[in-house]
Amino acid sequence: MSSRNVCVLGLGYVGLPLACAAAGAGHTVVGYDPDVARVRGLREGRSPVEDVEDRLLEKVLAGGRVRFTHDVADLQGCDTFVICVPTPLTEKTPDLTMVDAAVEVVATALRPGGMVVLESTTYPGTTEDRVAPKIAELTGLTAPDDYHLVFSPERIDPGNPIYQLSNTPRVVGGLGRRAGDAAEAFYASFIDHVHRVSGPREAEMAKLLENTYRHVNIALVNEMAIFCEELGINLWESIGAASTKPFGFAAFSPGPGVGGHCIPVDPSYLSWRVRRLGYPFRFVELAGEINDRMPSYVAARVADLLNDVQKSVNGARILVLGVAYKRDIGDMRESPAPVLIRKLEGRGAQVRWHDPHVSGPIADTAAVAVAGELTAEELAAADLVLVHTDHSAYDPQLVVRHARRVFDTRNMTAGLTAQHLFRL
Numbered sequence: 447m448s449s450r451n452v453c454v455l456g457l458g459y460v461g462l463p464l465a466c467a468a469a470g471a472g473h474t475v476v477g478y479d480p481d482v483a484r485v486r487g488l489r490e491g492r493s494p495v496e497d498v499e500d501r502l503l504e505k506v507l508a509g510g511r512v513r514f515t516h517d518v519a520d521l522q523g524c525d526t527f528v529i530c531v532p533t534p535l536t537e538k539t540p541d542l543t544m545v546d547a548a549v550e551v552v553a554t555a556l557r558p559g560g561m562v563v564l565e566s567t568t569y570p571g572t573t574e575d576r577v578a579p580k581i582a583e584l585t586g587l588t589a590p591d592d593y594h595l596v597f598s599p600e601r602i603d604p605g606n607p608i609y610q611l612s613n614t615p616r617v618v619g620g621l622g623r624r625a626g627d628a629a630e631a632f633y634a635s636f637i638d639h640v641h642r643v644s645g646p647r648e649a650e651m652a653k654l655l656e657n658t659y660r661h662v663n664i665a666l667v668n669e670m671a672i673f674c675e676e677l678g679i680n681l682w683e684s685i686g687a688a689s690t691k692p693f694g695f696a697a698f699s700p701g702p703g704v705g706g707h708c709i710p711v712d713p714s715y716l717s718w719r720v721r722r723l724g725y726p727f728r729f730v731e732l733a734g735e736i737n738d739r740m741p742s743y744v745a746a747r748v749a750d751l752l753n754d755v756q757k758s759v760n761g762a763r764i765l766v767l768g769v770a771y772k773r774d775i776g777d778m779r780e781s782p783a784p785v786l787i788r789k790l791e792g793r794g795a796q797v798r799w800h801d802p803h804v805s806g807p808i809a810d811t812a813a814v815a816v817a818g819e820l821t822a823e824e825l826a827a828a829d830l831v832l833v834h835t836d837h838s839a840y841d842p843q844l845v846v847r848h849a850r851r852v853f854d855t856r857n858m859t860a861g862l863t864a865q866h867l868f869r870l
């Protein structure tokens with residue numbers, strides 16, 4: 447393998463593991479991020495990303511192959527630029543300002559023969575129609591003749607103990623065969639399996655297909671959860687039963703809403719692009735409508751469960767277990783918990799919350815954070831305990847034993863039965 451001088455732009459959930467893996471594979475890496483405090487912390491061995499432990503970061507720093515910077519001048523001499531910056535939605539529209547800013551930084555150091563890879567999730571066409579013209583305008587270099595232009599989606603699943611960067615197959619779409627060859631060789635130096643597609647658009651679409659598939663299927667089971675409650679059916683059991691089919695079925699779970707950087711955001715990138723063709727992407731829009739309504743539905747169920755024991759939400763003490771968007775991580779991005787808490791507070795509830803991975807406060811709420819271990823006293827003091835995130839730190843037996851009423855939106859209490867235990 448030939449060693450490259452790599453610059454990773456954006457040192458978050460996606461960029462930091464990549465910078466560490468590339469350095470570990472023998473490349474020389476400059477990690478660039480305009481966030482001065484983040485860069486200072488990284489230089490001191492403090493990782494802002496849970497999946498990159500401080501110990502690993504210190505080891506990588508000690509290896510001397512990576513350095514972190516917020517200074518654009520430090521990119522000189524790099525031959526491979528990997529862009530891993532956020533691609534949020536602003537007023538439901540793709541916001542590529544950070545990609546544009548990163549491309550401007552790349553343009554200061556890109557030389558003929560270099561490689562530019564976009565890893566940020568975006569709508570199909572971004573690499574060729576937005577990145578390439580900007581690079582041409584700023585540098586006079588055009589792809590595929592002067593440099594290699596590539597899209598390679600990151601598929602990292604934060605908190606997943608089995609699949610990490612190196613053992614998750616990597617999709618690569620280069621503009622032209624030589625760009626694909628160069629990108630394949632680069633990624634194969636630290637990822638077990640690289641899957642080539644014919645161009646950047648196919649790679650961009652692959653990522654959106656994956657996340658739209660999840661979004662739509664989560665909406666399907668969320669809608670089913672709502673009517674199964676009325677039909678008196680335990681949907682969790684039905685999902686478990688359907689999962690025994692060894693072909694043609696993939697299990698998805700209902701929940702209090704969808705969160706994270708990807709599922710609530712990425713499909714909208716695709717539907718935005720489709721709308722520009724003059725028609726809607728109906729699957730995505732319907733799924734968004736259903737998933738976005740889940741916090742309201744959960745709040746209404748909480749009200750019903752309190753009503754059943756002659757209590758009103760107004761004045762009730764509700765303890766929310768877990769506020770992160772998913773199990774065993776502290777990521778609050780797009781988590782439905784703040785929306786749900788606001789809805790409960792809007793009905794007059796006194797909300798307290800506990801999450802071993804998150805420290806407060808939660809914006810625009812008066813909710814009180816419960817610090818330390820979850821105790822029997824805290825559980826017993828609530829009129830209702832609402833399981834929002836099924837962190838493995840929680841002991842379901844303890845929760846069911848001490849809570850007066852439990853509403854479990856994640857089936858954390860699977861296998862337990864009690865008069866005061868209810869599920870989504």
Ligand SMILES: NC(=O)c1ccc[n+]([C@@H]2O[C@H](COP(=O)([O-])OP(=O)(O)OC[C@H]3O[C@@H](n4cnc5c(N)ncnc54)[C@H](O)[C@@H]3O)[C@@H](O)[C@H]2O)c1
Pocket residue numbers: 455456457458459460461478479480481484530531532533544545547548551565566567568600601602603604707708
């Ligand atoms: N987090 C995930 O699970 C995940 C998974 C797959 C794909 N993605 C995609 O990867 C991209 C990055 O997401 P993330 O979760 O790593 O974001 P993040 O917020 O964790 O990190 C992004 C970093 O980019 C930095 N940044 C902002 N503007 C910059 C610029 N102009 N130049 C260089 N750095 C800049 C920020 O300071 C931040 O440190 C997004 O498009 C996201 O959709 C994320």
